[in-house]
Amino acid sequence: VKHLVEYRDHDAVKRLVERIRTTMxxxxxxxxxxxxxxHSIMRAGLQQLLPSELQxxxxxxxxxxxxxEERIDQAIALAFEPNTILCTFGDMLRVPGSQRSLLQARxxxxxxxxxxxxxxxxxxxxxxxxxxxxxxAVGFETTAPTTAATVREAHARRTRNFSVLTAHVRVPPALTxxxxxxxxxxxxxxxxxxxxxxxxxxxxxPIAAQFxxxxxxxxxxxxxxxxxxxxxxxxxxxxYESGGECDVLNxxxxxxxxxxxxxxxxxxxSVFEITDLPWRGLGTIAAxxxxxxxxxxxxxxxxxxxxxxxxxxxxxxxxxxxxxxxxVPNPRCISGLVLQGRRRPTDCPAFxxxxxxxxxxxxxxxxxxxxxxxxxxxxxxxxxxxxxx
Amino acid sequence: xxxxxPGQVVRLLEAELPMADVAFGSIVKPICLALVPDAAVGDFVxxxxxxxxxxLDEAEAERTRALLGELGDLSALDRAKEASK
Numbered sequence: 001v002k003h004l005v006e007y008r009d010h011d012a013v014k015r016l017v018e019r020i021r022t023t024m025x026x027x028x029x030x031x032x033x034x035x036x037x038x039h040s041i042m043r044a045g046l047q048q049l050l051p052s053e054l055q056x057x058x059x060x061x062x063x064x065x066x067x068x069e070e071r072i073d074q075a076i077a078l079a080f081e082p083n084t085i086l087c088t089f090g091d092m093l094r095v096p097g098s099q100r101s102l103l104q105a106r107x108x109x110x111x112x113x114x115x116x117x118x119x120x121x122x123x124x125x126x127x128x129x130x131x132x133x134x135x136x137a138v139g140f141e142t143t144a145p146t147t148a149a150t151v152r153e154a155h156a157r158r159t160r161n162f163s164v165l166t167a168h169v170r171v172p173p174a175l176t177x178x179x180x181x182x183x184x185x186x187x188x189x190x191x192x193x194x195x196x197x198x199x200x201x202x203x204x205x206p207i208a209a210q211f212x213x214x215x216x217x218x219x220x221x222x223x224x225x226x227x228x229x230x231x232x233x234x235x236x237x238x239x240y241e242s243g244g245e246c247d248v249l250n251x252x253x254x255x256x257x258x259x260x261x262x263x264x265x266x267x268x269x270s271v272f273e274i275t276d277l278p279w280r281g282l283g284t285i286a287a288x289x290x291x292x293x294x295x296x297x298x299x300x301x302x303x304x305x306x307x308x309x310x311x312x313x314x315x316x317x318x319x320x321x322x323x324x325x326x327x328v329p330n331p332r333c334i335s336g337l338v339l340q341g342r343r344r345p346t347d348c349p350a351f352x353x354x355x356x357x358x359x360x361x362x363x364x365x366x367x368x369x370x371x372x373x374x375x376x377x378x379x380x381x382x383x384x385x386x387x388x389x
Numbered sequence: 390x391x392x393x394x395p396g397q398v399v400r401l402l403e404a405e406l407p408m409a410d411v412a413f414g415s416i417v418k419p420i421c422l423a424l425v426p427d428a429a430v431g432d433f434v435x436x437x438x439x440x441x442x443x444x445l446d447e448a449e450a451e452r453t454r455a456l457l458g459e460l461g462d463l464s465a466l467d468r469a470k471e472a473s474k
Contacts, residue, residue: 001395001414002397003395003433003445003450004395006454006457007453007457009457012457012458015457016457036392116439117421117438117439118438118439119406119421139438142393142437143437143438145440145442146424146438146440146442149406149421149424149440153406157405194437197393197435197443198442198443223457227453227456253449253452254449254450254453255435255443255446256443257446261442263423263426264424264442267424368392
């Protein structure tokens, strides 16, 4: 397939690894923010190919993993309401709320449907006008404009039985939170190419400058990730040798423009406003999420919650504190620290034994993009990884 | 979640929203073009949850391909530099 296979070229991978090796004169730690990149790194075994002095730290870029339990509980409560169908992406179905997951709720009689696009949920609402169709909208800035376009369409054509429960999160405030910790160990950062395809990378420039962390916009194929790492370590070496400004570089230029996609950004801006939001495992992040603007109240499911459900205010969840994880149901689960890049999944006593993708304790083991699931599936020492060779 | 796949616009469709058939290898799926209204037949787009979120820049893609091809020579150059030190 054009634009995919060519970026997995084995020789190019070897040459890039060699370039990284010859560029590095000292150890560096680079975080990839995006769970999709974490999986690509593990699947291709890049960590084993790279010099051991280059440590890859996995970031919180898995939107399903950071969706607050309270929000999942609200989605479940809506799904149990009469004449209501709750639609969401497959990844979200298995993530546990405080009591159960959406999938378990469905087994208990709640109406839950899996969709692959927010438009599927809108079409369902049109086909079933007697039902209230709620789309549980999860995702970073890549996904937010698709929700925005769907809400606009519902609003324009007065599809009154369609509403959205939003759990959209924003990357830059999470970076600010991680870098604000005085003891963070992140030397450089790979920014998520697909988020930047929508948002561009201008908002990362002040973050790189303020915290002295070079940021490289990076794609998802093995050679994309290696090019991102090469640009990052080259800049780290230069800064170490001669100082200077921390830059934001773009190594995914075939997809990412500096200003992103202006049409998509305008749609986000017109439908959503920025809000403080609790992130699972991390606490409340200032300006960390999006909520619908009051003009779209008719389509805002958070205003239609059953009375028994408590509304989710940022004040109810403790604010983000670096190095401390917010409460998780099982004290052995360290997913909060994994999401902050402070522990590896394999540091967890429950990893692969008490906690597996089939019976997850924490969200990062559930999602297709969670770091724990990536290690379970692809790490050479994992049960699955060995079987796959 | 942020998984997005490149595909080629093969046919514009008649619909309320701007839609097109997009080919991902041998699989063709209807994709909404509301976020990339200027995408035309033949363009490559990045598709995510039923929407095209960006258009691929063919000139930049070509530059990346060329760079990946050149890297072998560049690293040989570096080694030569190292050896001459």
